[in-house]
Amino acid sequence: MFLTYIYRELRRRHRQAILTSLGLALGICLVVVVSATAGGVRNAQTQVLHTLYGVGTDITVSQNATQGSGGPAQFGMNPGSPDQQGQRFSRDRINSTSGLALISDKKVTSIANLNGVSAAVGGLTLSSIHMSGHFAQVTGGTSGPPAGQFGGSVTSTATPSQAPIKIDAFSIAGVDVADQSIGPLSSATITSGRTFSMSETDAKVVVVDSGYAKQNSLAVGDTMKIGGVKFTVIGVSKSASADANVYMPLQRAQTLADEKGKVNQVYVKATSATLITQVKKAIKATVPGATVTTAQDLANQVSGSLSSASKLANQLGKWLAIAALVAAIAVASLLMLSAVGRRVREFGTLKALGWRSRRIVSQVLGEALAMGVAGGIAGIGLGYAGAQLISRLSPSLQATVANAGFPRGGATTFGGSPGGAGPSSAMRGFAHTVTVNLHAVVSPALLAVAIALAIGGALIAGALGGWRAARLSPADALRRVD
Amino acid sequence: MLYELHDVSKRYDQSKKQVVALNGIDLTIAEGEFLAIQGSTGSGKTTLLQMLGALDGPTAGSVLFEGQDLAKMTERQLSRLRSNAFGFVFQAFNLIPTLTAQENVETALVPLRISATERAERARSALAEVGLAERGAHVPAELSGGEQQRVGIARALVHNPRVILADEPSGNLDERTRDEIISLLENLWRERDQTIILVTHDSHIAARASRRLWLDAGAVADPNIAGEPVPPEELVPSPV
Ligand SMILES: Nc1ncnc2c1ncn2[C@@H]1O[C@H](COP(=O)(O)OP(=O)(O)OP(=O)(O)O)[C@@H](O)[C@H]1O
Ligand SMILES: [Mg+2]
Numbered sequence: 001m002f003l004t005y006i007y008r009e010l011r012r013r014h015r016q017a018i019l020t021s022l023g024l025a026l027g028i029c030l031v032v033v034v035s036a037t038a039g040g041v042r043n044a045q046t047q048v049l050h051t052l053y054g055v056g057t058d059i060t061v062s063q064n065a066t067q068g069s070g071g072p073a074q075f076g077m078n079p080g081s082p083d084q085q086g087q088r089f090s091r092d093r094i095n096s097t098s099g100l101a102l103i104s105d106k107k108v109t110s111i112a113n114l115n116g117v118s119a120a121v122g123g124l125t126l127s128s129i130h131m132s133g134h135f136a137q138v139t140g141g142t143s144g145p146p147a148g149q150f151g152g153s154v155t156s157t158a159t160p161s162q163a164p165i166k167i168d169a170f171s172i173a174g175v176d177v178a179d180q181s182i183g184p185l186s187s188a189t190i191t192s193g194r195t196f197s198m199s200e201t202d203a204k205v206v207v208v209d210s211g212y213a214k215q216n217s218l219a220v221g222d223t224m225k226i227g228g229v230k231f232t233v234i235g236v237s238k239s240a241s242a243d244a245n246v247y248m249p250l251q252r253a254q255t256l257a258d259e260k261g262k263v264n265q266v267y268v269k270a271t272s273a274t275l276i277t278q279v280k281k282a283i284k285a286t287v288p289g290a291t292v293t294t295a296q297d298l299a300n301q302v303s304g305s306l307s308s309a310s311k312l313a314n315q316l317g318k319w320l321a322i323a324a325l326v327a328a329i330a331v332a333s334l335l336m337l338s339a340v341g342r343r344v345r346e347f348g349t350l351k352a353l354g355w356r357s358r359r360i361v362s363q364v365l366g367e368a369l370a371m372g373v374a375g376g377i378a379g380i381g382l383g384y385a386g387a388q389l390i391s392r393l394s395p396s397l398q399a400t401v402a403n404a405g406f407p408r409g410g411a412t413t414f415g416g417s418p419g420g421a422g423p424s425s426a427m428r429g430f431a432h433t434v435t436v437n438l439h440a441v442v443s444p445a446l447l448a449v450a451i452a453l454a455i456g457g458a459l460i461a462g463a464l465g466g467w468r469a470a471r472l473s474p475a476d477a478l479r480r481v482d
Numbered sequence: 483m484l485y486e487l488h489d490v491s492k493r494y495d496q497s498k499k500q501v502v503a504l505n506g507i508d509l510t511i512a513e514g515e516f517l518a519i520q521g522s523t524g525s526g527k528t529t530l531l532q533m534l535g536a537l538d539g540p541t542a543g544s545v546l547f548e549g550q551d552l553a554k555m556t557e558r559q560l561s562r563l564r565s566n567a568f569g570f571v572f573q574a575f576n577l578i579p580t581l582t583a584q585e586n587v588e589t590a591l592v593p594l595r596i597s598a599t600e601r602a603e604r605a606r607s608a609l610a611e612v613g614l615a616e617r618g619a620h621v622p623a624e625l626s627g628g629e630q631q632r633v634g635i636a637r638a639l640v641h642n643p644r645v646i647l648a649d650e651p652s653g654n655l656d657e658r659t660r661d662e663i664i665s666l667l668e669n670l671w672r673e674r675d676q677t678i679i680l681v682t683h684d685s686h687i688a689a690r691a692s693r694r695l696w697l698d699a700g701a702v703a704d705p706n707i708a709g710e711p712v713p714p715e716e717l718v719p720s721p722v
Contacts, residue, residue, distance in 0.1 A: 001588060350589060354568075354593040478537065
């Protein structure tokens with residue numbers, strides 16, 4: 001009788017029942033789509049962090065340089081004497097990445113020994129700048145036009161007042177070959193050749209980033225000269241973040257920069273994600289003044305369309321979904337109340353037949369529940385389709401991490417003033433941009449939440465209707481003329 | 483005594499004015515009576531019937547059913563009383579429009595918590611009793627007014643109530659159907675000794691009752707003063 005009655009009532013008021021279910025369905029659909037998108041954005045963020053940071057790396061440690069150390073590349077480009085004017089020059093500078101202080105190897109060992117740290121490796125990032133050209137014909141003052149900015153490996157024609165200067169700048173990352181699961185190469189994939197073997201601690205071998213390799217027509221087996229030393233290219237790597245143009249064994253990099261036993265980056269892996277904040281504190285105590293960057297810190301620095309999408313999904317999307325859900329429940333409640341309002345005499349009759357209020361309320365709730373389940377299923381269907389559509393369209397999102405607090409490898413933004421005293425701008429870690437595709441993820445937990453919301457919403461509507469039905473005295477209900 | 487009413491009054495306090503629907507009614511009703519309650523419109527007939535059916539309580543006085551004061555009963559006890567002891571027949575039939583005739587009759591058995599098969603069986607025989615054995619599967623909209631009221635009567639008697647309370651059961655029907663419906667009720671009274679309390683405007687119907695009661699402005703009145711002309715031979719003295 002209970003079910004028959006529910007079924008008959010819903011069939012009689014099928015338009016209203018469909019409307020109520022559809023309203024709930026739309027609300028649920030939005031919740032599913034928004035949550036799935038937000039989940040997708042979170043996945044994309046994780047993906048970005050992995051590409052930027054290396055899958056294994058949880059924390060990076062660096063130390064800001066004090067004024068003067070590391071520092072801007074200085075080229076003596078002012079001719080010392082008038083007779084040098086117009087002569088050819090060629091300068092090669094290899095410096096530890098500016099803005100980063102050098103950290104002793106010993107600190108890396110103490111970090112590795114900290115509680116909660118499963119591994120720590122040091123890395124040394126260098127910038128190599130090669131300039132060649134002719135000394136300027138200086139006729140008057142010493143200052144040239146404003147500084148130009150160059151990113152990556154650049155060949156540029158300098159100011160018209162000067163003869164062409166060829167600038168070739170690239171970044172080098174010294175990699176601890178003993179543990180490559182963390183550190184700069186952990187986020188890269190080798191596209192040809194191989195990576196360093198454990199024994200190549202001081203070998204004159206390099207892995208070249210695919211972009212740089214293409215630009216300079218380098219392939220596995222080729223050789224390249226860095227700081228006057230010949231290196232053999234053993235592999236080409238591809239990394240979304242292009243951490244460095246050239247990777248070499250750490251010891252080699254130290255030799256090249258003449259910084260024995262020194263690193264400027266420490267890559268740390270925690271034993272568990274929950275320990276990361278604790279480890280961060282411990283590292284700060286071990287290396288006073290260090291910049292300790294966790295994946296979470298990095299995530300907060302991510303900008304670009306990915307972070308906009310994440311904001312959109314988390315804020316606008318959330319409120320939109322909540323608003324839609326509230327509206328759906330409100331509409332369902334109103335429809336329910338009006339439906340019950342038209343059945344007052346019916347319920348009065350049932351009370352006269354000895355039906356208890358409870359039974360009548362459960363009847364109304366049963367009807368609401370049926371609409372809620374229908375709405376929930378329809379909403380999940382619609383939401384799933386929506387999520388599918390988003391995944392099909394798979395919009396690409398850009399994530400940019402631009403922060404000096406996380407300088408990695410390719411430090412190639414600099415200003416060059418040919419007029420002497422040295423460029424004013426320090427070399428800094430440049431912005432990493434990563435492109436990921438958004439895939440909306442619909443999890444079973446999300447579906448369960450959606451069903452629960454639909455049923456909960458329907459029950460709220462049903463409870464309101466039931467309360468209205470139960471509250472009437474049978475005598476009043478029977479007097480009602482509809 | 484089935485019913486004892488002592489000085490029963492019912493006032494409706496509305497914002498504008500107070501309505502006295504019942505005003506000091508003393509009344510006893512015995513088992514097996516066929517009581518007709520008459521009176522002009524607004525005289526309190528429906529209000530009185532609702533008191534007798536435990537749908538509403540008096541604002542003063544007491545209504546005793548089989549010696550029990552209805553005002554002292556809990557909601558739960560009242561529901562049980564309604565489902566066991568009373569059978570209502572309404573002027574507008576009050577069938578559930580979405581349910582079939584069979585299911586409508588069964589609604590009166592739902593509170594009794596009997597098995598579905600027994601419920602169906604009893605509803606079927608109640609429908610047969612009112613001559614609608616063949617129409618059980620029809621919804622109210624597919625039945626004539628007279629047939630709908632037969633379903634209403636089947637619903638009122640299916641649980642063997644102590645008393646059937648009918649509020650103008652033929653008020654919405656034409657004369658011929660009216661006679662059928664009243665005959666149906668009268669037969670229940672004659673053949674089964676079913677107690678029937680029936681509210682009506684109609685003196686012809688009232689004439690078939692075992693006893694008639696006049697209400698005027700909420701009080702039991704002498705029909706001679708009550709205004710509505712009634713043929714003297716139809717008057718039955720009121721044994722109040
Ligand atoms: N809920 C209520 N609120 C206010 N007044 C009411 C209410 N119910 C009934 N009344 C009043 O009580 C009086 C008696 O009403 P009742 O329905 O009992 O009359 P009745 O004799 O059944 O009339 P009718 O023959 O027209 O059905 C009327 O004046 C009516 O207006
Ligand atoms: Mg009435």
